[in-house]
Amino acid sequence: MRAAVFYGKGDLRMExxxxxxxxxxxxxxxxxxxxxxxxxxxxxHGDEGAAPTxxxxxLGHEFSGIVEAVGAGVRDIKxxxxxxxxxxxxxxxxxxxxxxxxxxxxxxxxxxxxVHGGFAEYCVVPQSQAYKFADNITYEQAAMAEPxxxxxxxxxxxxxxxxDTVAIIGGGMIGMIMLQLSKISGAGKLIMIEPVAEKRExxxxxxxxxxxxxxxxxxxxxxxxxxxxxxxxxxxxxxxVTTMAQAIDxxxxxxxxxxxxxxxxxxxLPIKPFELFKxxxxxxxxxxNPYTQKRALALIEGGKVDVSSIVYGCEPLEKLPExxxxxxxxxxxKIIITP
Numbered sequence: 396m397r398a399a400v401f402y403g404k405g406d407l408r409m410e411x412x413x414x415x416x417x418x419x420x421x422x423x424x425x426x427x428x429x430x431x432x433x434x435x436x437x438x439x440h441g442d443e444g445a446a447p448t449x450x451x452x453x454l455g456h457e458f459s460g461i462v463e464a465v466g467a468g469v470r471d472i473k474x475x476x477x478x479x480x481x482x483x484x485x486x487x488x489x490x491x492x493x494x495x496x497x498x499x500x501x502x503x504x505x506x507x508x509x510v511h512g513g514f515a516e517y518c519v520v521p522q523s524q525a526y527k528f529a530d531n532i533t534y535e536q537a538a539m540a541e542p543x544x545x546x547x548x549x550x551x552x553x554x555x556x557x558x559d560t561v562a563i564i565g566g567g568m569i570g571m572i573m574l575q576l577s578k579i580s581g582a583g584k585l586i587m588i589e590p591v592a593e594k595r596e597x598x599x600x601x602x603x604x605x606x607x608x609x610x611x612x613x614x615x616x617x618x619x620x621x622x623x624x625x626x627x628x629x630x631x632x633x634x635x636v637t638t639m640a641q642a643i644d645x646x647x648x649x650x651x652x653x654x655x656x657x658x659x660x661x662x663x664l665p666i667k668p669f670e671l672f673k674x675x676x677x678x679x680x681x682x683x684n685p686y687t688q689k690r691a692l693a694l695i696e697g698g699k700v701d702v703s704s705i706v707y708g709c710e711p712l713e714k715l716p717e718x719x720x721x722x723x724x725x726x727x728x729k730i731i732i733t734p
Contacts, residue, residue, distance in 0.1 A: 601704070646676050650674065
């Protein structure tokens, strides 16, 4: 089968590898859609994602497909089922798993980051990681359940109350999901800060109240001109220290700043503790998707969050190395690989 195999920084090869066979408790999935994530970009450029990625790993952790075969002992999933995948398998035995914070599992298996994932024609996962989805959504929509699940976990930590003013920095896939989740959570006013005009237009369609171009406009001046007295929650979805500093800068008194974007491991963010003190800012970060996959699917299946309008397009597997290497190809929105 064809697969995209990672060997090191900038080295992703299209290869023919052996088609996997499901063992006891496993399901074989014919991959129909696999999203390109910021973590894939980090790994491709030599940085660590949520965990180290060994050479020889098939990347891709946002995927869905059709069950083609099942191993012995598989229950509730059968051949022909349409499923998406939670790529983070917990050991359920370590201290963190037994303490109810399994996303810090000491022996986690990451499909598409630590072991073979979805940038291939087929992938095998344990039945515990496969989630059946409704007929009313597409494979592309179902593949977005994983990033949605990560966002749901982050949103749980944002402390948004009814009527709050929320600012999102970065209008990529994650920022657009966070925008919609903020609305669902009761935000009274939504602000999108994004330099790309097309993304600002998408944010407006997704009911952002105010969109600001941080390159061509002075963000604080625009906020003042529009009568924004206090931003109670700022969600940074870019993953750069400059935008993280901006998040702290524009946050209001008694606010929460969620640093959701993923930086390079060695990046350092200069912080003025006195500013945190004066504003009583709570800084938070969010790590992967603990126990939120089912909730994420429910939001997509129920039409509560629109993931389709955020997807820029679909591309064949062979184009993946080029897309990962060229930021301009990823600039206009989410790209789905269809093996």
